[in-house]
Amino acid sequence: MQAMAAHAAGGRRPARGRWAMGLLLVSATLWLWLQTAPWPDTPDGSIHLQRTRALAEALRQGVFYPRWFPDFAFGYGHPILHYYAPASYYPPALLHLLGLGLVSATRVALALVYALSGAAAYLALRRVASPPAALAGALLTLAFPYRLYDLNVRGALPEFAAFLWPPLLLYGAVGVLAAPGRWWTSRSALLLALAWAGLALTHNLTALMAALLLLATLPLVALRRGVPPYRHSYTKRLLSTAARLGLPALLGVLLSAFYTLPALLEAGWVGIGADRATGGYAAHFATWSNLAQAAPRYRYPSAAGPTVPLPLYALPLLAWSGVALVWLGRRRFALALALFAALLLVWLTTQSSAPLWDLAAPLLGKLQFPWRWQTLLALALGALAALLLDGVFAARPQSAAAWFGAAAIGVLLFVYAAALPATPLTGGLQARDLWAFDATHGQIGGTWTGEFLPRWVAAPRWTLGRASETPPAPQPPAALTALPVAVGYLNATYSLHAAAPLTVTLDRFYFPAWQVQVDGVSQPPQPAGELGLLAVLLPAGDHLMTVRWRATRAVWLGRGLSALGWLLILSLLYQRRARFGMAVWLALGLVALLGLSGLTARSATPAPVVADFGDVRLEAAEIPPVYPGGAAQVRLFWTATATPADLVVYVHILGPDGAVMAQWDEPLGTAYRPPARILPGLLFSQTVDVPLPAELSAGRYPVLAGLYPAGAADAPLTAAGQATPRVALGMLEVIR
Template sequence: MNKKLLAIIGLLLISVLVSWNIFKPGFFSMHDDLQVMRLYEMKRCLNEGQIPCRWSPDMSFGYGQPMFNYYSATPYYTGAVFKSLGFSFLFSTKIVMFISIALAGIAMFLFLSQFISILPAFVGGAAYILVPFRALEIFVRGALAENFALALLPLVLYGIIRLIIKKDKISFVLLSFFSGLFFASHNITTLISSPLILSFAIILILLNKHRINTLILLSGSAILGIGLAAFFLLPVLFEGNLVNTGFLTSGYFDFRAHFATLSQLFINQSWGYGASEFGPNDKLSFSVGIVQSLALIAAPITLFINRKSLLKTPKFLLATFFVFGLLSLFLTSIRSISLWELITPLSFVQFPWRFLGLTALCSAVVLAVFLSSLNLKSQKTFSILLVFALFFINFRYFKFEKSFPSATDDTYLTGPVFEQSQQSAFFDYRPLSMVTVPENIAPANPVVLSGLGEVKNFQKRSAYFSADVDVSFGQATVTFPITAFPDWKVYLNSSITPTPYQIDKEHGEITITFNKGITLVQGYFEDTSIRKIANAITFISLLLVLVIVVAPHDKKNTQ
């Protein structure tokens, strides 16, 4: 059997073992208990023709929220694919969780195997799976989107080095595709990881003899990748002023309250399922990992001892990832607070210990390159010992605090649990029109505020609502249980011209005054100019990918 394939199978087996608790019957507890709800909202969007999904009608107490206009797209589109194949919402969520674990190891292996031998690359993949922070992400925090993005990160790095080596159109398209998935997966991880990706690419360009051609190839592929993710990126960048974002960086989410101590990073190996709190008394673990910590210590020693024998590319890579590993650790410490206050966008990271995701990646690379510097016999011995140590030390973390064996889709998508999910994350992407927190779930039907009127045949979908409003005398004012947000437009009696509407001062509901008679009212969630441009760029980028794939292959251009 091909050695690479054997290594990938081995990493899949490791992933199955650490994911075993995920696939037990029912579901489980986690901090971010909205994964099933988010997938439900995504699938509802797609079923009702809202593509791409932006407006989530059941969120914000049932008044609606532009969740997927800003929040991670890739993991939930992935989950929607599995739901379309007939799996339940719960099981589809579990599949995406498993993918985020398995893909991390396999992507790391593919990346490392481009410049070191298979065995050290395999250990690097195992180290990227069996790291405490990954267990924290899935089994404690339930940070599915963040973990998914961290799994895609080495895939982007793999795409970069593959394109530089092969210089073929398949590699060009793969890097664009991987980049697009990554950019649309998790905003914070993109922010944290971009300096590493850029530095890695620059170093490889400088090490390459054909620097200009390499720069053109990488730039073109990256631009195409950004184009593929434009449907998501442009609204995030240019429509942030349409929602209340102050909550995301203040109070509990102020980064100043969430720095990690050296003891938490390197000494304290206790595990917990509580919250991140101000000071050192957090109820969860920020451990770098014993093996991962030793790898970072071994990096400078390896560079010094093998400064002549180590191949040029691995040496530069070892140095690069060692430096970024130290930098990511520094940024988790309160000693970096002046840097956090200087670089304003970092405030959206919220938790400085999120940089441990980057530390996990860097330590896995450093560990693998360290192994590759040893002779073959030592490689085999150390590889066995390290994989055993990774399992022995970290496997115990990959379990949930509580499980609910009898839970089904109905448990989460009906009744009180569903209503609780509707109320959760209310402040995350709250439209400016919604000023106060509702006391109750939105009414199922429109409410006549004044006048003699009756609302019949009310329908509410993810991006559309309609009703017949019968006013028997004078005028009647009706409020619809949908929060106003650009670009909800209302049309009366099938008119092609939208009618102006009022906005409720508390919950931001769409409110209309009707004259005597029966009026057909229809509301459509339409795209703003930014979204139209973003969708067009993504569509054009998809066409370009198709053209590149089907275009005749010119061997002369790849030499």
């Protein structure tokens, strides 16, 4: 009977762990979902939402990995995802495509990632501590103030999402070190490689910090004689440890090379690679007086504050861990390793580490803020807490008292960290809202440093959405017509007629990935003017010109390395006879191939209009279907034959009775492209958003447009050969 009772108790213990992880997942998801209502107004949060919106639009048009967002930077475009890690934007973008609002989709995605990071921390700490102790450590990582500061104060959503990966790295590393025999085929080795790739694709600065921490702790890990080969010298154990931890990391580098390699090799094409001082970190070191807070509840600093203090419990936890090294036997090595990592990470945030930062400024300077190391410190402190509590719970490690104690600690940690700022977001999240924000703050693409601005743009970034500070010299008129034949997300084809040789300029920044073909023959594009716009020389006559985004050499090299990494993972799955894993991995490969092929990318044929207003020609229009209560997005395609006067474009939508039921007026080229920016030979488009009545019935409605001089709406211009000022664009289809 006693044996049966013991067996039953042993059977209940794993069930308690599963229940604990299930409750952790549910409660963490709900807590973060509720905590982000209303969505906080933060310095960086809106720009990440804008990037999510832009990615969703690209996916809607069949472009799986858009390295260029065409509606950023006042419509001149920006190579955001060519340089910024893309992974954190995909979950909310896909949810947005499924019908959720942009903010709701982001809240759901972040809540799920937050909960999964807690579950990953629990599983990782479970490998070195009892389940209740691991639960307490996982709750500490979830309630760590810096990660909530990332979300609610800074709005650093990718870094917040990156908290998912360090626990998986720890889980995989512990498993790899313990794996016997063919360790490289173990599940832990595969997980470790995928976690490194996921971290690099989510937030490359966190990946850099994790790699540096691995290098710093590697010699200590090899000290333990339990690391294979068990009875060999320290040198052989060090080499074995380096292989077991380094080779999966290298495989992760291969998997993520399609993004990381072009971002590194082609950094000099944008502001992020410009030579600039890297000593900005010096203003953000903590001193011993402001290293940690002593308040009973954490007081979050402002986003403009120079430092982010450690929580109240951090220093006592470190001190307790140091003392526990004397009496904690079973987990002493793990405690010492976690303590070393935590102390190193804390030290790197302080003024005393400045000499090291100065010595490694070309590398560490990329981090910008020393307090970023708290991203990894959260897990290190969670590990310390789990190991210490494991000693406390040693007598009855899975008793009800142990579980209750772990839960109580978690509640106290969340109460301590929950005094979050609550300023709701009030601004819009459309492209025009981004332009208005940039124009107001003198920045570009949502960043004040211009880090993604192509280096061929000579104009100061604060002037890009307004008239030039140095007006261009007068240019002769351009005898040019340019009818768009096909227009996609990152490609366009025009039927051109030029009466004489001239330079055709497009309304997008020059970037080496743009390819231009005239009559099927590649023509080398060049940057034009102080805006560095994409331009090409066009001979006289009739021509067909195609502009498309093409992979650069670095992109092809990165793709090749990622394909090699994909094949290695497939080989390891085959050796493990993991049929389900192979099926999933093959499916991911097919999706990647489909995206690379371009077969899914959509293009539209705008309806010809050909209305000549003198200095500008309205060549064509595109009017996609719309739902009632939304906005009709009428895209107009213009050719500038001369620099126009200050003109206003208007779009009218007629009701069944022929009267105007909806309209919108705005400056030609938008308010952020004044007439002086519209030079002869420029091909540009303008999307006019016309709000529609919510009660509008399904059907087809005529759309008309025209121009009038600014301030003279009663004196509209009439296009050559037209009897009336308004030009018919086509029909708007309203669907239910």
